Amino acid sequence: MDKTRLRLAIQKSGRLAEDSFELLKLSGLKIQPNKSGLFYRVKNFPLDLLLVRDDDIPGFVADGVADLGIVGSNVFEEFSLTHADKQSNTLLPLGFSKCTLNIAIPSEQNYNSMADLAGKNIATSYPQILSKALAAKNITANIVEMHGAVEVAPKLGIADAICDIVSSGATLEANGLKSVENIFTSQALLLKTKSQLGPEKEQSLSRLLSRIEGVQACKETKYIMLNAPQTALPEITKLLPGADAPTVMPLEGQNGAVAIHAVCRESVFWETMENLRDAGATSILVLPIEKMMV
Numbered sequence: 298m299d300k301t302r303l304r305l306a307i308q309k310s311g312r313l314a315e316d317s318f319e320l321l322k323l324s325g326l327k328i329q330p331n332k333s334g335l336f337y338r339v340k341n342f343p344l345d346l347l348l349v350r351d352d353d354i355p356g357f358v359a360d361g362v363a364d365l366g367i368v369g370s371n372v373f374e375e376f377s378l379t380h381a382d383k384q385s386n387t388l389l390p391l392g393f394s395k396c397t398l399n400i401a402i403p404s405e406q407n408y409n410s411m412a413d414l415a416g417k418n419i420a421t422s423y424p425q426i427l428s429k430a431l432a433a434k435n436i437t438a439n440i441v442e443m444h445g446a447v448e449v450a451p452k453l454g455i456a457d458a459i460c461d462i463v464s465s466g467a468t469l470e471a472n473g474l475k476s477v478e479n480i481f482t483s484q485a486l487l488l489k490t491k492s493q494l495g496p497e498k499e500q501s502l503s504r505l506l507s508r509i510e511g512v513q514a515c516k517e518t519k520y521i522m523l524n525a526p527q528t529a530l531p532e533i534t535k536l537l538p539g540a541d542a543p544t545v546m547p548l549e550g551q552n553g554a555v556a557i558h559a560v561c562r563e564s565v566f567w568e569t570m571e572n573l574r575d576a577g578a579t580s581i582l583v584l585p586i587e588k589m590m591v
């Protein structure tokens with residue numbers, strides 16, 4: 298493998314793919330697709346993309362076939378529990394593809410606690426995560442491993458309960474199931490191989506990480522500008538969500554009035570703006586921040 302270009306494994310298509318590409322584009326990477334559809338080169342950064350199924354990503358990173366990978370923590374956890382000898386490091390949670398792994402049973406059934414699952418058949422694609430959660434509560438159940446269409450298992454009489462990924466809950470509802478336990482919370486992770494990368498790749502990686510952190514910071518962060526009487530400054534400063542020391546400038550020709558500019562690291566809601574106005578602020582502008590280096 299190239300000693301100077303990082304190799305990042307991402308999902309070729311599916312629920313992780315779009316957000317993974319978007320993150321890389323926002324990080325300034327110009328991706329050059331090629332016909333094979335397996336390997337994309339980044340034109341302006343020493344990085345290549347390996348496009349694969351998400352299930353293959355933890356293994357590729359652990360084996361050093363890829364230096365980095367983007368995958369859901371559900372898939373990573375299941376892989377790590379299955380392959381004690383194939384571990385990778387988690388560099389960053391990426392904040393997208395959020396979902397939970399839930400145990401669900403037919404809606405009409407009563408449920409009190411996890412003890413109700415003892416001796417039951419539970420269908421899942423995540424046998425290791427499920428058995429760990431059951432073991433933590435000293436419950437023995439029969440795990441039925443399925444790859445796909447897990448939600449129909451109770452209807453088909455294959456299982457009494459299921460353990461599957463939930464995001465909106467619509468799939469459970471459509472299949473007459475209700476969630477009774479949330480056993481795992483998942484989001485996309487950036488993984489790094491434990492194999493040595495060498496100084497050039499390490500340097501590129503730290504550049505990439507600082508760009509990704511900048512992209513993440515921009516998502517929540519807003520630039521706020523407003524005018525206010527100088528006397529209102531203490532109250533207004535308190536109201537600015539997650540702001541460092543604001544910049545305060547006198548307004549030409551308006552005695553005692555100042556312009557206040559600040560970077561807010563938390564969401565600025567309409568309520569926040571109403572509170573600022575009530576504290577004496579006028580001409581309140583909230584602007585997105587395009588790029589940020591922290």
Ligand code: PRT
Pocket residue numbers: 308309310311312313349350351352368369370371372394395396461462463464465466467468469483484
């Ligand atoms: O082809 P490949 O193997 O690469 O993809 P895949 O089909 O295995 O995975 P994909 O693209 O469906 O999901 C990739 C990752 O996205 C998962 O491993 C999770 O980390 C994350 N993710 C986020 C989800 C969901 N949301 C999700 N809703 N993965 C699956 N689902 C499915 C779930 O299995 C169930 O069938 O959507 C259904 C439930 O959705 P709701 O909205 O009805 O609750």
Ligand code: ZN
Pocket residue numbers: 350351352
């Ligand atoms: Zn998959």
